[in-house]
Amino acid sequence: MKVVLSLISILFTVGLLVGSPGCKKSKESPKAPAEKTVTTSNAQTTCPIEGTKIDKNVFVDYQGKRVYFCCTDCKAKFNAEPAKYIKQMEDKGIVLEKTAK
16 A cells, blocks of 8 residues: 555656646747836936936937036037937937927
8 A cells, every 4th residue: 555655646746747837848939028118217327428427407409309418528529410429329228308399
């Protein structure tokens, strides 16, 4: 009788290990990444020219978007090629504040 119970216990344990859904890899196709949500963590915190902390008193409004800088020198550099810097920031996922045009 002990042998039968031992055998049943072993078979039951093996069945759990083999049949456990956690042990098998999923055969599902990979899912598309979730859409990116806009949060405050996407807000601009660094100067697009220098990469340093922004000063909220130094900014330019460009095509309905507000861009902040660390200093007035960076503001002047931005004004020379604004589309270039806007694209770089948006490519990084930075969401610029909207302004009244």
